[in-house]
Amino acid sequence: MKLLEDLAAREAAATDRSGHRPDTLPDGVVRATCVDDVVETLRWASAHRTPVVPRGAGTGLAAGASARAGEVVLDLSGLDRIVQLRPDDQVAVVEPGVLTADLDAAAGEHGLFYAPDPASAAISTVGGNIATNAGGLRCAKYGVTRESVLGLDLVLADGRRLSTGRQTVKGVAGYDLTSLVVGSEGTLAVVVGATLRLRPRPAETATLAAHFDDVVAAAAAASAITSARLQPSVLELVDAVTLEAVDAARGSSLRSRGAAVLVVQCDGRGAVADTAAVGEVVAPFATSWSSTTDPAEAEELLAARRAGLPALEATGDVFIEDVSVPRSKLAEAVSGVQAISARTGVRIATIAHAGDGNLHPIVVVERGATVTEGPPWEAACAVFDLALSLGGTLTGEHGVGLLKRTWLRAELGQDSLDLQRGLKAVFDPLGILNPGKAI
């Protein structure tokens, strides 16, 4: 275990990729390299009543891993072993600091895959994905991270170790503590190990790109795919503002083909037929569409989608929203976001995991300008309002963190919030685990 108190280490661990800039720095950073380091840190923190902020790779977008004076960061990225890969059971046991894409690649050597694939899969940790219940591109078919977590090894706030869940695919003994901890953003326990479900790699994939004159038509086409009872594994939407940024970053010319694009991938033995059916559904909405079974062409389309956020970050400072709406309301949500942008004069790009109804309206401001006050924040709040008015949620996958906490009561109601704070007190009676986040 290393305790780092130098300025550079404290600055590097003070925030995540949300755009939030804390006005003070944490007191120190503990770099754990084994579970005993985590136990020792939490025992010490309990004895000294010092808040601990668990941290994976710091790619979070809700300031969940941000830390300030009086707090200590517990960096789990050094616990990065794939402990077991059991192809016959289609199960992996991993430490929390394993990068998500590395687990998927290791599973691939056995004809398997790890389904949760946030666009940050190459840079975010499995532990961070579990703590945020991360979504991703393939979640349209395979569900969010929770659907792939069978069991967890935890260190509780007082330093006790606890294993939850199971090694089996099914199992209903007792309350589902595993699911409770998934998505708890480091506020209930520190994840030090996970037993994860793998799945057989699909025999075939086929990928389609459709171009549209406007983003509302693209959103309507995405809803039409869902209502046609088709179930692609990937269904992503990218708008004109993002396409322009991606073109600038990658030297592509996607924007010249339309003001929005849908990237759709179907997998399994019927992938080619399913993709053709998707093509028929989107044709009335689109200006053009084409499909491919070539893995390199497919990867290029998906890479362009994944490049969306970094490309926008290269054009200014960003605040990434994460609202989710019922899938039939996607076009209403997208046109509502356009209206908010026009009314407030704030530049908002939209990327969406359209297959889940999960939109990322991204507020882009000039470098150095603040996103959490003035017109940018007013625009962000208007988007929250819009999502709730459509029967949606404040966050589909990034979590509440610090930034969306003031909005939580509007979605959950006071009774639910009180019950959740009571649960937190059972796990963490001294309130030392990531206080002020998530609930």
Ligand SMILES: Cc1cc2nc3c(=O)[nH]c(=O)nc-3n(C[C@H](O)[C@H](O)[C@H](O)COP(=O)(O)OP(=O)(O)OC[C@H]3O[C@@H](n4cnc5c(N)ncnc54)[C@H](O)[C@@H]3O)c2cc1C
């Ligand atoms: C370019 C880009 C694309 C992204 N795309 C997606 C996407 O498609 N889908 C998506 O869901 N997210 C996405 N994200 C957001 C981010 O990558 C996810 O939230 C990810 O799950 C965070 O993992 P991390 O390891 O970086 O965690 P961190 O940012 O370090 O931490 C996130 C939260 O988890 C807690 N935490 C971390 N590790 C542990 C642990 N071991 N035990 C307990 N608590 C812990 C922290 O306290 C914090 O609350 C994207 C981010 C970027 C920068």
